[in-house]
Amino acid sequence: MPPLRAVPPSTGRPYAERSGGERAGAGPAEHYARLVRIAYLVLAPSLGRNRRVLSAHRLAQRALAAGRGTDPGRAYAHVRLRVLRLSLEAGQPLLRLARPRRAQFPPLVPQVWGLRLLTQSCGADELALEQALAGVSAPCRAAHVLRGLEGLDDAEVCRVLDAAGVGDPRASLLEADGLTAPHALLMSPEFDACSLQVRPADPARRRRRGRTVLAGAGALLVCGTLLLTPGDGLGGPSAASAPLYARHPTAEQALDPAALRRVPDGLWRESARRDFGVWPTRGDRTGDTRLLRRALAVWARPGSGVVTSATPGTPDGPPMGPPQLLYAGEVGRAAVVLFHDGLRVVRYAEPRNADPSKGAVLDFARVDGADAVAAGALVAQRRADGIRYLTAPWVREAGVRDLLEPLGRARPLPRDRYGVTDPLPGPDTGARGDCRTRRVLELRDGAAARLMADLGELTPVRLTSGAPAAPHDVSGRAEREGWARTACLLPALRSGGVRSVNSWAYAEQRLPEGAGDARWYCTRAETWRGTGSRVLAQFQAPPELSGGAGAPGAVAARAEDSPDCGVRRPRVLAGVLWRSDGGRWYVLAAGSGQFASLAASGGVEGRAEGRLLTLPAAEGARPRLAGVLADGTRVGALR
Numbered sequence: 001m002p003p004l005r006a007v008p009p010s011t012g013r014p015y016a017e018r019s020g021g022e023r024a025g026a027g028p029a030e031h032y033a034r035l036v037r038i039a040y041l042v043l044a045p046s047l048g049r050n051r052r053v054l055s056a057h058r059l060a061q062r063a064l065a066a067g068r069g070t071d072p073g074r075a076y077a078h079v080r081l082r083v084l085r086l087s088l089e090a091g092q093p094l095l096r097l098a099r100p101r102r103a104q105f106p107p108l109v110p111q112v113w114g115l116r117l118l119t120q121s122c123g124a125d126e127l128a129l130e131q132a133l134a135g136v137s138a139p140c141r142a143a144h145v146l147r148g149l150e151g152l153d154d155a156e157v158c159r160v161l162d163a164a165g166v167g168d169p170r171a172s173l174l175e176a177d178g179l180t181a182p183h184a185l186l187m188s189p190e191f192d193a194c195s196l197q198v199r200p201a202d203p204a205r206r207r208r209r210g211r212t213v214l215a216g217a218g219a220l221l222v223c224g225t226l227l228l229t230p231g232d233g234l235g236g237p238s239a240a241s242a243p244l245y246a247r248h249p250t251a252e253q254a255l256d257p258a259a260l261r262r263v264p265d266g267l268w269r270e271s272a273r274r275d276f277g278v279w280p281t282r283g284d285r286t287g288d289t290r291l292l293r294r295a296l297a298v299w300a301r302p303g304s305g306v307v308t309s310a311t312p313g314t315p316d317g318p319p320m321g322p323p324q325l326l327y328a329g330e331v332g333r334a335a336v337v338l339f340h341d342g343l344r345v346v347r348y349a350e351p352r353n354a355d356p357s358k359g360a361v362l363d364f365a366r367v368d369g370a371d372a373v374a375a376g377a378l379v380a381q382r383r384a385d386g387i388r389y390l391t392a393p394w395v396r397e398a399g400v401r402d403l404l405e406p407l408g409r410a411r412p413l414p415r416d417r418y419g420v421t422d423p424l425p426g427p428d429t430g431a432r433g434d435c436r437t438r439r440v441l442e443l444r445d446g447a448a449a450r451l452m453a454d455l456g457e458l459t460p461v462r463l464t465s466g467a468p469a470a471p472h473d474v475s476g477r478a479e480r481e482g483w484a485r486t487a488c489l490l491p492a493l494r495s496g497g498v499r500s501v502n503s504w505a506y507a508e509q510r511l512p513e514g515a516g517d518a519r520w521y522c523t524r525a526e527t528w529r530g531t532g533s534r535v536l537a538q539f540q541a542p543p544e545l546s547g548g549a550g551a552p553g554a555v556a557a558r559a560e561d562s563p564d565c566g567v568r569r570p571r572v573l574a575g576v577l578w579r580s581d582g583g584r585w586y587v588l589a590a591g592s593g594q595f596a597s598l599a600a601s602g603g604v605e606g607r608a609e610g611r612l613l614t615l616p617a618a619e620g621a622r623p624r625l626a627g628v629l630a631d632g633t634r635v636g637a638l639r
Helices: 020-024 028-042 049-066 072-090 124-134 138-148 154-163 169-176 183-187 203-228 249-254 289-300 477-484 487-493
Strands: 115-119 196-200 306-310 324-331 334-340 344-351 360-366 377-383 386-391 397-402 439-444 449-453 461-465 498-510 517-527 534-540 554-560 573-579 585-591 595-601 606-609 612-617 624-629 634-636
Touching (some): 028 049, 028 072, 028 138, 072 138, 072 154, 124 183, 138 154, 154 169, 183 487, 249 289, 289 324, 289 334, 289 344, 289 360, 324 377, 324 386, 334 377, 344 377, 461 477, 477 498, 487 498, 487 534, 498 585, 534 573, 554 573, 573 595, 573 624, 585 595, 595 612, 606 612
Parallel strands (some): 306 360, 461 498
Antiparallel strands (some): 115 196, 324 334, 334 344, 439 449, 517 534, 573 585, 585 612, 595 606, 595 624, 624 634
């Protein structure tokens, strides 16, 4: 049988059936991040990441401005078409006799001076897809994005490409067939031009270009300030603020290594709570005053040679007072310092026994409200050979478990006397970017075994199973088998400030034509900041039909900042278009226990009592799903 192809039906009610409040919030501006992602993916990688980011934002803004006044029911499709048309124009070469298009030139705005804006760097899968996109035409990239990111069928892709001005849409689709990377990679943070990293531009080039301008501008600024400031130009005796560069005792104390808060070993045993606040100070360089002073100074004033990152929603400003010293020592080839200020964990790293002025790393992660499990480990070092963790003092054992081997055992992960682990290897991928392993950290504290996954940030993410009201640590064969087919979807949640990921098996459905039983899962990622949650609804066909026990489930629907599948609204409804072994197509849908009946409309018509729906369909069908809860409330599918 060919591989399972799951196509999520369009969800929710038609626009005309929505209330006035729903119409008001359904404008395309709410999809700005998605429109920017589309533009970024269609633009040529040869432009460079910085120009692609700025151009993608400019094209999306132009498209939104041109889309004002459009019929709200078709607003998103209109703006998306405009984004595609502008992105394709930007990739056309400048011809001598042809009138140049505005999109073919670098954007005038937005502009960032002295800095380069880059998308998040992810893994080998994303790099392989980026290289593949660079080797195809712009219409091919557009076809791949419409097919994989937007979920359009081939006929609809051809229609949109034709409207965007592509001469031969069918040839673009055939070219896109050569892109074999999983469509889920298109949602990777690698291609999210709204979640960015900042790097300094070439300082020497900036100095050469700006030396003359700065000299004149500096003199003009000083003169203008003195002329416009009342009194003596320094604030005067009546000013509430101190003069510029005045010393502040609290700010000075925050930069003093002697003022660092050091927690003694063993305090965590007597404390009523277990979190980062009771971690003892550890490491072989806790007495290195020069290292600590450098780390605090860089935290307060990172220079141009410092690579800085922060999880979403995490302030990256200086310490408000003397922070807690968690660790200072050598980890591999780096000297690492870890601080905690009550809200954030901050990691400073510099080359061991090297000139720190040649480069340093500063990472911020929000950890307020951490409990004993969330405070179980921190990333001390991330390198090509793996990740080293600093574990909490209450962790008794550390191990490595491959999620793709649900029947396998965890192997021990050695730690040194300070609690730093040996490198935990990253995931293995094949030549085509296949997900072959997904290793996670297993921590035992005497009460249970906790699974913690790396999603590219300082804090590993806790993996759980169960209903939203009572998630628990992954245990038992059924839960491990469910996670084995969910593990390869975790990269889609990278770099989002995720705190925990829960996978809930909310329904089981008998497949048509005696093909066995499928399971429906809802996977929800909660963040440290409270907002930005992500929800994935999965359809997992029997392993023998979909590539084995480790084959990823098909993503039937996804949503961001949705209460579905969470404590506030512990329900979910999703559906897929599924092809049987005999070549016949069906719409399959499943809801959680709150649903009393399900219905489909728009190309496939049908209704079923209960929370499962199976209807015969045609290839490419995209029906709308809806359900009625036990209390009579009508709701739509996850979106």
